[in-house]
Amino acid sequence: MKDLSDLIEHNRFVGRESLLWLWFESELFEANLRPSSADPCSLWIETRLALAFERDDALLKSATPSSSPEAKQALRQGKLPREARLRIVLGDREYGCLYKADTLALSSVALPTELGKKDEVHEVFYERMRLLEELEAVFEALWSDFLAMRLGPAYPKLLGMWRAWAHAEPVDPKAYRALKERALAERRPSLAPKKR
Amino acid sequence: MGALRGSIGTSRFYVAPASGSDEAGTGKSSRMRIGVDLPEGFPAAAMKRIRANVFEPLSPDDDANDGHGWCSMLDPMDLELDHEKVFFNEYVCLGLRIDRWFVPKPLLEAQLREAEASLLAKKGLDKLGKVARADLKLMVLKKLRRQLVPVTKSIDLVWSLDSHVVHFFSQSPKMHLLAQELFEKTLRYRLVPEAPGTAAERRGLSAEERKLFDSLEQTTLAREEDAR
Numbered sequence: 001m002k003d004l005s006d007l008i009e010h011n012r013f014v015g016r017e018s019l020l021w022l023w024f025e026s027e028l029f030e031a032n033l034r035p036s037s038a039d040p041c042s043l044w045i046e047t048r049l050a051l052a053f054e055r056d057d058a059l060l061k062s063a064t065p066s067s068s069p070e071a072k073q074a075l076r077q078g079k080l081p082r083e084a085r086l087r088i089v090l091g092d093r094e095y096g097c098l099y100k101a102d103t104l105a106l107s108s109v110a111l112p113t114e115l116g117k118k119d120e121v122h123e124v125f126y127e128r129m130r131l132l133e134e135l136e137a138v139f140e141a142l143w144s145d146f147l148a149m150r151l152g153p154a155y156p157k158l159l160g161m162w163r164a165w166a167h168a169e170p171v172d173p174k175a176y177r178a179l180k181e182r183a184l185a186e187r188r189p190s191l192a193p194k195k196r
Numbered sequence: 197m198g199a200l201r202g203s204i205g206t207s208r209f210y211v212a213p214a215s216g217s218d219e220a221g222t223g224k225s226s227r228m229r230i231g232v233d234l235p236e237g238f239p240a241a242a243m244k245r246i247r248a249n250v251f252e253p254l255s256p257d258d259d260a261n262d263g264h265g266w267c268s269m270l271d272p273m274d275l276e277l278d279h280e281k282v283f284f285n286e287y288v289c290l291g292l293r294i295d296r297w298f299v300p301k302p303l304l305e306a307q308l309r310e311a312e313a314s315l316l317a318k319k320g321l322d323k324l325g326k327v328a329r330a331d332l333k334l335m336v337l338k339k340l341r342r343q344l345v346p347v348t349k350s351i352d353l354v355w356s357l358d359s360h361v362v363h364f365f366s367q368s369p370k371m372h373l374l375a376q377e378l379f380e381k382t383l384r385y386r387l388v389p390e391a392p393g394t395a396a397e398r399r400g401l402s403a404e405e406r407k408l409f410d411s412l413e414q415t416t417l418a419r420e421e422d423a424r
Contacts, residue, residue: 004215007393013414014392020415078418104390105367107205117201121270122284125200129287129354132204132363144399151401151408159415166417 015101016052016080018146021158022099023066023081024165028173035141036184042089048098051079075166088138095135104143109135145184154183198365199269199289199352207372209362209387210398211355214380230398231360232385242288242383243279249382250275251293256341259334262296264374266382272350288355292364292375295346299337307336351375362387 023045025033031044049065051058051074058074065071066084081101085108088095096110111131115124149158157179165171198204210230235241251265253275268274268281269289282288311332312324324332352365353375364375364387376387388394396409 004388007397008389008391010393011409011412012392014396014409014412017415018392075417076419076422078416080415100367102391103207103367104392104395105205105207107367109204109206111204121200125284125287125289128199128204129356129363132206133356133359136208143395147396147399150412151405162415163417163419167419 012102013080014150015104016082017150018104018143019081019084019099019101020075020162021146021149022086022142023084024162027066027165028171028176033142035138036145038138038141039090041138042087044087045084046087046096048083048085050082050084051075052082053077053079057082072166072168088135090134090138093131093134095131097135099139104139106135106139111135145180148187149180149183152183152186154179199354199363204365205367206363206365207367208390209364209376210390210394211360211362212386212388214384214386230388230394234357239279239283243277243282245382245384246282246290247277249378250277251295254295254297254346256297256338262294262346264292264294264378266378267291267293267350269350269352269354272348286356286358288357290353290355291350292353292371292378293348293350294371294374295348297337297341297344298347299340299344304333304337304340307340308333311336353379 022033022043026044031042032040033043034040045066046064047061049060049071051060051071056077056079058070058079060066060068060070060074062068083098083100085096085098088097093112095112096108097106098108099106109132111128113124113127113131115127149155158176161171161176161179198206211232212230213232246266249265251267252263254260254263266277267290268277269291270281272291272293274281282290312329315332316322316324351371353362354365355362362379364372366372366375372389376389379385379387393409397406401409
């Protein structure tokens with residue numbers, strides 16, 4: 001059996017690549033994401049974006065850090081996004097969180113709760129868990145789609161599109177969508193999570 | 197607190213069979229099993245083991261400077277755990293309580309100096325040996341602890357029995373280790389931290405996909421001309 005510490009420590013960079021992919025899709029589709037096994041959502045990077053390559057770190061803080069010239073410059077230098085503050089809208093519910101790509105962990109999560117201190121504590125707990133799990137289901141669905149692309153034959157083309165995007169060259173959203181749809185259609189059914 | 201109020205910082209773990217258990221497999225498989233089949237009567241057996249690992253308040257006379265164990269998620273001071281306080285529908289909810297003595301260093305040093313001078317005078321010595329000084333320090337420490345209360349911290353842990361996911365509301369690696377150790381000791385299941393590798397495994401990669409995943413190289417968007 002593969003050693004557990006290997007499973008945990010090996011390929012942590014794939015988490016950074018998944019965040020890169022979220023950033024790419026968010027920019028290409030003007031924040032409108034369509035995970036294949038969850039409802040459509042809006043997702044964009046706001047206020048904080050950290051990029052890293054080995055020990056070389058770049059922290060960008062502004063209203064829209066991912067659209068700053070420094071962000072793409074960092075990508076062209078070989079850096080990948082390490083963490084980002086994300087805003088996610090699901091229907092009429094708006095979430096905020098800091099996504100840490102190396103561990104896929106969420107911190108400083110802001111949930112659209114309606115209950116508060118005055119409400120019954122169990123109800124408060126169930127509401128918070130339901131909202132947290134709803135948010136995580138979106139990330140799981142997106143992660144699953146990303147994995148299908150990263151491990152499938154479409155990856156070299158995706159990489160070409162990523163590079164063009166990082167170098168401010170045009171990327172055709174239709175061509176990317178077609179590539180993605182093919183990749184997701186070709187993945188093994190067991191890799192696709194059930195729609196919640 | 198996390199699960200009940202405030203902004204959330206959570207680390208996810210997957211519940212897996214403990215290493216060496218029958219459920220974990222024979223070791224011939226290349227796949228790590230994530231998720232467990234709960235035995236019949238699990239809640240009652242779990243409650244018994246949780247109660248056996250409940251937090252025990254620190255005593256000033258203990259040599260240890262800190263201690264940890266389970267408490268109620270709703271109230272860290274509540275150590276009388278029962279089914280209603282732990283099982284919330286499909287969730288197992290616990291607080292990991294960590295207490296620690298905190299004796300201010302200047303206070304300890306002042307008291308130690310005083311005690312050392314008194315002992316030297318009593319025994320007619322010029323200097324204490326290393327061992328005698330360490331014993332004296334522990335004695336002074338224990339005396340000071342009687343005038344203080346330990347610092348208490350509690351971190352929520354929520355296990356969803358439906359998804360086999362545990363949310364632990366701290367991202368400190370030190371706290372993760374404590375939670376993992378105590379969870380395995382108490383419930384006989386292992387907590388596997390979520391990471392890209394374990395999250396990929398959880399999706400159910402085929403042997404071929406796993407091999408491919410293991411051989412991935414980090415993407416770079418730099419082109420040769422960027423280096424010039």
